[in-house]
Structures are given as structure tokens and as C-alpha cells.
Amino acid sequence: xxxxxxRSKDIAIIAYGETKLERRSGKxxxxxxxxxxxxLLGKTNLTPKDIDGFATTVAMSECTNPFYSNFCVDYLxxxxxxxxxxxxxxxxxxxxxxxxxxxxxxxxxxxVMLISADAPSTRMGQSxxxxxxxxxxxxxxQGPPGAFGLLMHRYMQEYELKFEAxxxxxxxxxxxxxxxxxxxxxxRVPITVEDYLxxxxxxxxxxxxxxxxxxxxxxxxxxxxxxxxxxxxxxxMVHPVAYAEITNFDCANMTPDITESGFSVVGPEALRKAGxxxxxxxxxxxxxxxxxxxxxxxxxxxxCGRGEGSRFLxxxxxxxxxxxxxxxxxxxxxxxQPGLAGGGxxxxxxxxxxxxxxxxxxxxxSGNAMVTGIGVIPYxxxxxxxxxxxxxx
Amino acid sequence: xxxxxxxxxxxxxxxxxxxxxxxxxxxxxLVIQYDPDSRCYQWWPRALSVKTGKMNLEWKEVxxxxxxxxxxxxxxxxxxxxxxxPYLVGLVExxxxxxxxxxxxxxxxxxxxxxxxxxVTWEELTDDINLFSFEPRNMP
Numbered sequence: 001x002x003x004x005x006x007r008s009k010d011i012a013i014i015a016y017g018e019t020k021l022e023r024r025s026g027k028x029x030x031x032x033x034x035x036x037x038x039x040l041l042g043k044t045n046l047t048p049k050d051i052d053g054f055a056t057t058v059a060m061s062e063c064t065n066p067f068y069s070n071f072c073v074d075y076l077x078x079x080x081x082x083x084x085x086x087x088x089x090x091x092x093x094x095x096x097x098x099x100x101x102x103x104x105x106x107x108x109x110x111x112v113m114l115i116s117a118d119a120p121s122t123r124m125g126q127s128x129x130x131x132x133x134x135x136x137x138x139x140x141x142q143g144p145p146g147a148f149g150l151l152m153h154r155y156m157q158e159y160e161l162k163f164e165a166x167x168x169x170x171x172x173x174x175x176x177x178x179x180x181x182x183x184x185x186x187x188r189v190p191i192t193v194e195d196y197l198x199x200x201x202x203x204x205x206x207x208x209x210x211x212x213x214x215x216x217x218x219x220x221x222x223x224x225x226x227x228x229x230x231x232x233x234x235x236x237m238v239h240p241v242a243y244a245e246i247t248n249f250d251c252a253n254m255t256p257d258i259t260e261s262g263f264s265v266v267g268p269e270a271l272r273k274a275g276x277x278x279x280x281x282x283x284x285x286x287x288x289x290x291x292x293x294x295x296x297x298x299x300x301x302x303x304c305g306r307g308e309g310s311r312f313l314x315x316x317x318x319x320x321x322x323x324x325x326x327x328x329x330x331x332x333x334x335x336x337q338p339g340l341a342g343g344g345x346x347x348x349x350x351x352x353x354x355x356x357x358x359x360x361x362x363x364x365x366s367g368n369a370m371v372t373g374i375g376v377i378p379y380x381x382x383x384x385x386x387x388x389x390x391x392x393x
Numbered sequence: 394x395x396x397x398x399x400x401x402x403x404x405x406x407x408x409x410x411x412x413x414x415x416x417x418x419x420x421x422x423l424v425i426q427y428d429p430d431s432r433c434y435q436w437w438p439r440a441l442s443v444k445t446g447k448m449n450l451e452w453k454e455v456x457x458x459x460x461x462x463x464x465x466x467x468x469x470x471x472x473x474x475x476x477x478x479p480y481l482v483g484l485v486e487x488x489x490x491x492x493x494x495x496x497x498x499x500x501x502x503x504x505x506x507x508x509x510x511x512x513v514t515w516e517e518l519t520d521d522i523n524l525f526s527f528e529p530r531n532m533p
Contacts, residue, residue: 051495131437134405138524139496140474141482142467149465150484150494157463157507203482204466204502252443254491258463258484379437380484380492 003272010227011101012237015043016348018219021184025216029059029117030075032218036115037076040222053082055100057092059118060339064125077367082109089371090287091231093344094389098243100223110228117218118339131379142203147377148290149203155259159307165311165314166291167193170209172319177330179361184215184336210291215336219344238354238391242273243315245387264387267301270388276304282365283353284324285346285372288331328361343373368392403473404518411438413452416525419483421515423457426450436491457513459487485511485527499528
């Protein structure tokens with residue numbers, strides 16, 4: 001296996017686009033994707049004819065359509081030579097950057113439009129097969145909050161979990177959402193640690209402010225070869241320099257450590273590929289369906305040791321002015337989760353920071369950014385897919 | 394028929410593959426797939442062994458004993474479970490080395506404890522379907 005096909009910075013991200021997050025917008029993912037496509041084309045002076053690759057992520061609101069990516073490009077007026085839908089849940093957007101880079105380097109296409117769009121607060125279409133209807137749903141487990149409730153209680157059995165540490169992270173991300181005009185408007189008010197600690201219990205010990213809320217929205221990137229980006233005189237570009245992904249970590253183990261995820265593999269691997277250590281990361285954009293997932297990532301990627309997440313968060317300024325800014329635009333937890341397009345939210349924020357376009361929430365040091373994804377809640381284990389993408393200016 | 398679940402869509406519908414499990418459950422017996430090559434039990438039901446990739450799994454009755462690996466108290470119920478909330482869902486580790494997500498009965502938030510010994514019990518959802526649940530092993 002080629003150790004790092006992204007090392008030479010042959011791939012460039014030259015634009016990002018993003019809609020504002022709304023609740024019950026009444027829009028389809030195609031309409032939301034159109035808004036992002038128009039923004040991407042406008043920023044790059046490209047026309048639909050210039051786009052020869054298109055990548056998208058499965059949308060809950062349209063997942064009953066088995067020809068989703070075809071419908072997308074038909075709606076958008078694109079005629080791609082490389083087309084892909086990715087169904088890695090929250091890893092789909094970052095995973096699509098790696099897949100698009102591979103497709104470009106293999107010569108399948110030259111300029112990829114990546115768009116994630118979803119409207120789960122308007123329409124939900126998903127239905128799970130496998131074990132879910134027979135052995136999971138009849139127990140009344142409350143989906144992802146239930147699975148993360150199990151995970152949190154087990155973590156508390158093995159390590160010390162300080163809820164005020166998670167509360168501090170919640171407050172910092174909310175400050176980001178207040179400064180993010182694209183965040184869901186009702187969330188653009190500050191919260192306190194006390195608000196977090198006393199929020200309504202959902203699936204113990206997980207509370208309302210531990211969790212994301214479904215919104216409608218879309219986001220996207222233009223990805224091309226660095227040589228083409230230079231020919232186009234792209235005024236800004238960032239490079240994906242390392243990517244690592246694993247699905248179904250430790251899968252044949254029937255009694256796994258449910259507090260351990262694939263990040264213990266892909267975190268160190270991505271850092272090694274990029275030649276960086278955790279302390280070199282300028283801003284961190286971890287997938288945040290639940291606050292505890294961010295703490296586990298901090299530990300397993302190597303920002304701190306196992307079980308030290310609470311101490312690390314209490315000792316570290318994770319605001320946009322801090323030593324390790326985390327999810328500076330509010331993340332999904334405070335800005336809103338646009339369904340399965342949610343992985344793209346933190347990805348776009350990472351690119352925005354490296355472009356120096358984050359306004360009042362701009363981080364001081366924007367030499368690189370780490371973006372992660374989490375995909376799928378499996379049965380009685382940690383999450384399904386873990387991925388880490390490192391971007392450099 | 395359980396008055397709460399009768400209204401819901403959460404009545405398991407056995408397939409040809411899972412029929413032996415639900416047939417045993419009707420007799421209040423817990424059976425789990427066993428991989429004779431790796432000598433390991435495997436849960437949830439599949440057509441092949443995840444250790445060897447062979448389609449040679451056998452259904453075997455297990456003790457029904459286990460311990461609580463983790464739990465959550467569900468305050469915001471899943472659709473169809475509104476009348477039960479708040480209710481406990483556990484991740485139960487069977488003595489045979491697999492973990493099952495299950496309702497917990499005979500135990501409350503006040504006395505639930507990770508590591509507590511549990512045993513299987515059965516909830517009659519319909520005339521044909523008994524659903525496993527777990528209760529404290531030291532119950533009378």
C-alpha cells in the first residue's frame with residue numbers, strides 16, 4: 001500500500017460553500033445542493049461544463065432514492081466522468097476528499113465538486129435492515145443517544161469523567177456558533193456550564209446539550225489537481241496532506257472495549273503520514289454527534305492519554321483564541337447537524353480557517369487543520385467508521 | 394399480548410435464518426450461534442462466522458446468565474415505548490462471551506450497577522414472540 005499518496009500536495013481544495021442551517025426548511029437536498037453549487041461555481045469562475053467529477057453523501061431525506069447521485073447531477077446540470085455516493089455517515093465528506101483525490105490522481109477526472117446536502121428535519125427516509133428491526137429496536141434503545149449512553153456509563157466505570165469538562169467544550173462550541181452566521185439561528189445564544197449540567201436527560205447519563213439537533217443544510221468543496229489550480233490562478237488553496245480511515249475496528253471481538261474506537265489506529269497513522277504530532281495541530285475539527293465522542297477522539301488520536309480527556313479539556317483553552325481551537329464554528333452540536341451532510345460542516349470550517357476567512361472566530365495559527373469523521377452506530381460496540389483528514393495551507 | 398408493544402411496529406419478524414432463535418425463545422430458551430472452528434459464540438444472528446468466514450454456525454442453548462457491562466436510562470423514549478419511560482436498557486455480557494442489548498427488568502435506576510449478575514427472562518410480546526429481557530440473578 002502506498003504509504004501516503006497525498007504527501008506531495010498534488011491535490012488542492014480551491015473553494016468551499018455552505019448554506020445556513022435551518023429547521024424544517026421544506027427544501028429538498030437538491031435545492032440545498034444547488035445553493036452550494038452556485039456558490040462554488042461563483043467563487044471559482046468555473047461553469048458546470050468544467051466539473052468532470054462529482055461526489056456526494058447519502059441523504060436521510062432522499063435515501064429511498066437508489067439513484068441519488070444521478071438525480072443530483074441531473075438537477076445541477078453536470079455531466080461527470082467520475083461520480084460517487086459515499087455512505088460512511090459522518091465520514092462521508094472527509095472520506096470523499098480522499099476518494100476524489102485518488103480519482104483525480106488516477107486520471108479519472110480533473111475537477112471534482114463535492115456536495116453534502118440533507119434535510120432530515122423536513123423529511124426522514126431511512127430504514128435499516130440487518131439486525132436492527134429484530135434485535136435492536138424491540139429493546140426500546142433510543143438510537144444513537146442510547147448507544148452513547150451505554151458508552152458513557154462504561155467510560156465512567158473505567159475512567160474518570162468530569163461533566164464540567166464536557167460542559168466547558170459545549171460552552172466553547174456555542175461561542176463559535178454565536179459568531180457563525182450560518183449556524184442555526186436559535187442556537188446563536190451563549191450557554192453556561194450550568195445549562196449543560198442541568199439540561200434535560202435524554203438517555204442517561206447523556207443530556208440534551210450532549211447531543212446534536214437535526215437541521216437542513218448543505219456544504220461542499222471544489223477539489224482539483226494543484227497544477228490545474230495554479231493554471232486557473234486560484235487565489236486560495238489548501239492541500240489534503242494525510243488521510244486514514246478504518247471501518248469496523250476490532251470487529252470479530254464479541255466482547256470489545258466499547259470505549260475504544262478506530263481512532264486509536266487512524267489518529268496516530270494520519271499524524272505520522274503528515275509528519276506531525278498532536279501538539280502541531282493548529283485547529284481541530286472533530287466529528288461531534290455527541291460531546292463524549294470528541295473526548296474519546298482527543299484521547300485516541302493522542303492529544304492526551306486514555307482516560308485523561310476530562311483533565312485535558314479543563315486544562316486547555318479550546319476556544320478560537322486558545323491553544324487548541326476545537327470546532328470553531330460551533331460544530332454540529334451548536335451550529336446544527338444537517339443530517340448525513342454533517343461531516344461536511346466541520347470539514348468546511350477547517351478549510352475556511354486555512355483560507356483565513358473565519359472572521360471574528362479566525363484562529364491565530366492557520367497552518368494546518370485536522371478534520372475527522374465518525375460513521376454509523378453499530379450493535380453494542382463503538383462507532384463503525386473513523387477517519388482523520390489533515391489539511392495544510 | 395403485551396398492551397404496550399401491541400401498538401408498535403417493534404414486534405420482531407423472524408426470517409428463515411433467525412427462526413431457530415425465536416422458536417427457542419417461545420420455549421423460553423436462549424440460543425446463540427456457535428462457531429465450532431473458533432469455539433466462540435457469536436451474536437447477533439448471521440449466515441457466517443465473522444472469525445473464519447465459513448457458513449458453519451450452529452445454534453446452541455446457553456445458560457442465560459451474564460453480567461451488566463453497561464446501561465442507560467431512557468428518558469426520551471423511542472417511538473412506541475412512551476408508556477414505559479423512563480426505562481432501562483442494558484448491554485449484558487453473557488457468560489458465554491457475547492454481549493446482548495436488552496431491556497432490564499426487576500431493577501431501577503436506584504439499584505442498577507455495572508457488573509451486577511443477571512439472568513435471562515422473557516416478555517411475551519405476542520402469542521408467537523417472546524422477547525428476551527434480563528433481571529437480577531438474586532431475585533426470588
